[in-house]
Amino acid sequence: MSNLSLTIINDDNQPYLPLPGSEGASFKVLKADEAANRVVMKFKFDAGTRLPRHVHHCRAVAYTIAGEWEYDEGGFSAGHVAYEEVGHEHTPWSHTGAELFLVFDSDSGLFLDNCLECGTILRMAMPFFKAYEGISADEAATIDPEDIVEIIAPETATS
Numbered sequence: 421m422s423n424l425s426l427t428i429i430n431d432d433n434q435p436y437l438p439l440p441g442s443e444g445a446s447f448k449v450l451k452a453d454e455a456a457n458r459v460v461m462k463f464k465f466d467a468g469t470r471l472p473r474h475v476h477h478c479r480a481v482a483y484t485i486a487g488e489w490e491y492d493e494g495g496f497s498a499g500h501v502a503y504e505e506v507g508h509e510h511t512p513w514s515h516t517g518a519e520l521f522l523v524f525d526s527d528s529g530l531f532l533d534n535c536l537e538c539g540t541i542l543r544m545a546m547p548f549f550k551a552y553e554g555i556s557a558d559e560a561a562t563i564d565p566e567d568i569v570e571i572i573a574p575e576t577a578t579s
Contacts, residue, residue: 427451429460435557436464440565441534441542444469452549457526459549465489465514472542473511475533478526480504487518524549539574 429450436446444466451460482502489496491510524531534542548568
């Protein structure tokens with residue numbers, strides 16, 4: 421149900437989808453609001469998952485629904501909240517598994533830079549989140565993440 425001031429989202433039938441570029445991480449985008457540059461989603465860590473180091477181009481609120489996870493500055497368990505400012509950089513992981521509710525707010529429509537070990541950066545902006553908003557696993561299988569993520573190659577040294 422939706423009107424000008426309220427949207428009710430029931431995600432009971434929306435599956436968690438594998439997060440492209442990460443093993444053991446899954447997500448479901450509940451709302452990708454282009455006008456507000458806001459993304460609302462749920463996220464899961466499988467036990468033993470470590471995400472790539474990433475930099476925030478947005479403010480993020482991460483509420484821990486269940487399980488435990490951590491990053492450089494500390495650990496979180498059910499009921500804990502992480503509030504991250506623009507520019508925050510960290511490497512999240514979970515030994516036991518966790519489920520989170522996330523809200524990203526961006527001034528620019530850019531959200532995260534995932535920094536891969538090879539030096540490549542995967543820049544996640546609104547088109548990435550909008551493509552995954554409320555979709556099924558079958559619909560997700562038709563998405564080529566390279567079409568909706570900016571891939572920034574590592575700098576090469578010049579001779």
